[in-house]
Each structure stands twice: as C-alpha cells, then as structure tokens.
Amino acid sequence: MLMKNGVKMVKFIHTADLHLASPFQGLTEMPSQLWRQVYDSTFAALRRIVDAAITERVDFVVIAGDIYDGERKSIAAVDFFNEQLTRLAQQHIPVFLCYGNHDFQQVTAANQSLPANTRVLGNQVTTAALTLATGERVAITGFSYGQRWISTDVAKKYPVKGAVDWQIGLLHGAPYQAGADNHYAPFTVDELESKHYDYWALGHIHKHQELATTPPIVYSGNPQGRHKNEAGSHGYYLVHSQGSSLIPEFKPVAGIGWRTVSVDLDTCQTEAAVDRAITSAATSNAAGHLQLCAVQVTASRQQWRLLVENGSLLTHLQSRLRMKETIKWWPYQLTLATRQGEPHLPSLDQRYWAQAKQAVFTAENLAAVIKPLVKHQPLYDQFADHQNLAEFEQWAAALISEREKQDEN
Known part of the structure; x- marks a missing residue:
C-alpha cells in the first residue's frame, strides 16, 4: 500500500482458525457430490481469502492459529496450505502466522517447510519486523503453542509498542474467566490495551467479534462454520489504516451455512404443502450458498407429528433433494418443537x-x-x-x- 500525500497507509488481512480438512459434525448420509462440496468448504474459504489478498493488493496477511485440526492434519491439507502461501509469495505478499491449540508444535527451522514469504512465530513471544515499500515499519508480535494447553497469561510477556509505525499483536487465546480452567493463553482486554498496539489479531473463538475498538481487539472467527453451533456469517477481516488508526472490515467467505429453521405445519393440508412450507423456510435468505438445516416443526395434527417422529419426513425430503441436479439446501435433522419453550410453572x-x-x-x-x-x-x-x-x-x-x-x- 503506497503512501498518499504523506499520510501513512497500510492494508492487511487478518484470519484465523482455518481448520483445514476438519470433519463436519452432525450430518446424516449425503449424496457424494454434496459431501465433496462440504468437505472442500474449508479449503474453498481459504482460497477466497487468498484471492482477496491478491485483488486488494494487501501489504501482508496474519493468521492467528489453528490452521489444521491437529490429529486430523492431512498431507492434502498441508499441500493445499503451501499452495496458497505460494500464490501469495508470487505476488510478494508476506505472511505471518502462529500455531494454536489444535495445531500446536515445537517450532524449529528444521520442521517448517513453508514458502520464503512466510514467517512462523516461535514458541516464545517473538516480534517479526517488516518494512513496507513506503518505508513504514511494521512489527508483528506473537507466539505459537508448543502444547495443547497453555494456562499462563502469555500476554504479559508481549512488549509494549516499539519505535515502529504500526504494531500488530497476534494471539491465539481466550479472555480470562474467573473460576474457569483458562487453558488457552488467558488474557484481559485491559492488559492488551496497555501494550499500546495498533491492532490485536486474535484466534481461537470461532465467532467474529470485536472486544474493543481503540485499538481494535478482534476475533476473526473461522472462515467456514463446521457444525450447527457455528451458524451465522463467517469470514475474515480486511484491515486498513485511516489516519493513525486501523479499521477492521468484516468480509464473509463461507460457502456453506448452518441454519435452524422453524416451520408451522398446522395450515398444511397435504404432503405437498408440507414440502413447500419446509423448503420455503430453509431457502429464504440463503445468501446464495448451500444451507445445512436443522428443521424444527410445530404441528398439532397427529399425521404430521408421526411423520416427523418416525423419521419418514426427513427421509422423504432427503430423497427428493437427491434427485435434483443442484442441491441448494440439505436437512440433516428434523424434530418436533414445542410451542411453549419453558416448563409451565406457577x-x-x-x-x-x-x-x-x-x-x-x-x-x-x-x-x-x-x-x-x-x-x-x-x-x-x-x-x-x-x-x-x-x-x-x-x-x-x-x-x-x-x-x-x-x-x-
């Protein structure tokens, strides 16, 4: 990013928790072409992030841990990750990353076979330096997990901002909670703010969120939700400078969404009407990508209740979808919902x-x-x-x- 009229300008991408090749949880048997789309979704999300980095001509990319799923780390996932790093290297875009609790490892020069544009932060708090084409100096500070659990407050070891134009904190961890086990490099927002960094790129929590704005202390979330508890929008942050501040902008990239939809079948008189009601609920506001749906049905008629309880309706819906050339949604669960969410008490x-x-x-x-x-x-x-x-x-x-x-x- 070039300097304009003497004003400092920088732009980078913050992502984390890629979980490449992670198995999706809670799915019933699916058509093979649909399963391939589901399996490839974590790879596709990273590819879109790299596409964006190249298109936006960012200065660098930071990855805050959990690139892989630990024991499920596959050769295919490693090869794909290296291919995407190479694409960035060909565009002269540096990458700075750390490992988290799912892909923890001892970081040595001998076991890191990554492209030359990639810098892995070691198991101790380390600061990497980068000088942009404009002459601006950037520091990226962080560490990689050498074991699954880290119960100490490693953030205390991060130095305060040095004599640089921009300093980025890279941290895979969770906010400290009183009475909890706090196994994932616990920290407090106050201590991160005390370092006077310009941006904190966090990983570990899979829902994108900003813990603070001055400076931004941000969880990017995972780019692709992997089970029903990871519904909602998933993506990365494109961060750019505005004056002396860094502004994060969330960018969705997930190709598959998880939804829980509620359908009232009391107005349905025929099975065709039931099909239409459920399909309409599942595909509304679908954002143009595959929806994996848990369907909660409200029904007073015993006919519809029985079809839900014995699994016939779920099997019927899945069978109909198997015959379609393009599948836009898939019901993996169909249950009866009660109208009263709480127990009836005085x-x-x-x-x-x-x-x-x-x-x-x-x-x-x-x-x-x-x-x-x-x-x-x-x-x-x-x-x-x-x-x-x-x-x-x-x-x-x-x-x-x-x-x-x-x-x-």
Whole structure:
C-alpha cells in the first residue's frame, strides 16, 4: 500500500482458525457430490481469502492459529496450505502466522517447510519486523503453542509498542474467566490495551467479534462454520489504516451455512404443502450458498407429528433433494418443537426458574459436570468446541415439563 500525500497507509488481512480438512459434525448420509462440496468448504474459504489478498493488493496477511485440526492434519491439507502461501509469495505478499491449540508444535527451522514469504512465530513471544515499500515499519508480535494447553497469561510477556509505525499483536487465546480452567493463553482486554498496539489479531473463538475498538481487539472467527453451533456469517477481516488508526472490515467467505429453521405445519393440508412450507423456510435468505438445516416443526395434527417422529419426513425430503441436479439446501435433522419453550410453572416458580437458568447454565458449570466423565483430553476439547448451552436449557425444560405431567397424572 503506497503512501498518499504523506499520510501513512497500510492494508492487511487478518484470519484465523482455518481448520483445514476438519470433519463436519452432525450430518446424516449425503449424496457424494454434496459431501465433496462440504468437505472442500474449508479449503474453498481459504482460497477466497487468498484471492482477496491478491485483488486488494494487501501489504501482508496474519493468521492467528489453528490452521489444521491437529490429529486430523492431512498431507492434502498441508499441500493445499503451501499452495496458497505460494500464490501469495508470487505476488510478494508476506505472511505471518502462529500455531494454536489444535495445531500446536515445537517450532524449529528444521520442521517448517513453508514458502520464503512466510514467517512462523516461535514458541516464545517473538516480534517479526517488516518494512513496507513506503518505508513504514511494521512489527508483528506473537507466539505459537508448543502444547495443547497453555494456562499462563502469555500476554504479559508481549512488549509494549516499539519505535515502529504500526504494531500488530497476534494471539491465539481466550479472555480470562474467573473460576474457569483458562487453558488457552488467558488474557484481559485491559492488559492488551496497555501494550499500546495498533491492532490485536486474535484466534481461537470461532465467532467474529470485536472486544474493543481503540485499538481494535478482534476475533476473526473461522472462515467456514463446521457444525450447527457455528451458524451465522463467517469470514475474515480486511484491515486498513485511516489516519493513525486501523479499521477492521468484516468480509464473509463461507460457502456453506448452518441454519435452524422453524416451520408451522398446522395450515398444511397435504404432503405437498408440507414440502413447500419446509423448503420455503430453509431457502429464504440463503445468501446464495448451500444451507445445512436443522428443521424444527410445530404441528398439532397427529399425521404430521408421526411423520416427523418416525423419521419418514426427513427421509422423504432427503430423497427428493437427491434427485435434483443442484442441491441448494440439505436437512440433516428434523424434530418436533414445542410451542411453549419453558416448563409451565406457577408465576413464583417461573421467577425461580429464570434465576436458576442464569446461575446453572454456564460454560464453567457444564465443563465441571462433563470433564470428569470424559477421560481423553481430545474428546473433551471436541465437546468444549461444540457445546450449546441453549440445547441443555431446552432439555432441562422438557424434562421438568414431563415430570409435571407425570405428577398431574
């Protein structure tokens, strides 16, 4: 990025949590061509990011960890990643990356066979220097995980901003939470702000979000959602300078979306009407890419309820879609939804239920219950990645309602 009228200008891409070749969770049997599209989606998302880097003529790219899925790291994923780095090298675009808790490794010169444009930050906090064509000096500070868990506050070891024009913090970790295990390089927003960096490029949390704006402290999220708890928009951040500040702009690239859609079948008189109602709900606001849908059906008629409960309706919908040349959506789950989301309780008890929900259904409590039951750490990490507190609340509400009915009987 060239300097204009003497004003400092820089532009770069921030991405993280690529999880190349990561298996998608919770999908029923799919047509082979559809499964290939799903499997390739993490690769396609990275390709789009590299396309954007070249088109935008960015000064550099930063990747904040979890390029791979650890034990599921494949030769194909490594080759593809190197191919994309080479594309950037051919355009003289440097890449700075660190490894996270899923692709942790000891970083040595001997085990890093990456293109010359790529700088891997070591297992200790390291600062890499870059001088732009304009003469502006950029520093990128960060570290790579050498083990799956890092419980210490590594952010304390990051130096304050040096004598550079721009300093970027690269950090794969999670905000500190009181009472939690804090296994992923815990930090606080206050301590990151105290370093006086111009931008913090974060990884580990898969939902894009800005923790602060001055300076920007940003999770890019993962470019492609991989299971139903990773619904919503996924992509990367294009960051550009504006005066003395850096401005992040989110750019979606996911080719596959996860959705939960609700359909009321009480107005449907025929099976054809049922098909139309579900298809319409699943394809509305589809953003032009494949939608993987969990369908929640509300139905009073026993005819429709039975088709949902015995799996016939899901099988029917999937069979119809298999016959289409182009599949725009795929139902992987079809369930009956209750009209009443909470257990039916007296008003006083309802107040206690609301208070109990807030106190009981927390990530910390859920982990405390599950962790002793899961002996293998990779399995626990997989659970932690995929937990959905709303589902546990619904299950609890349904259980209480069922017990109420039994008591009444």
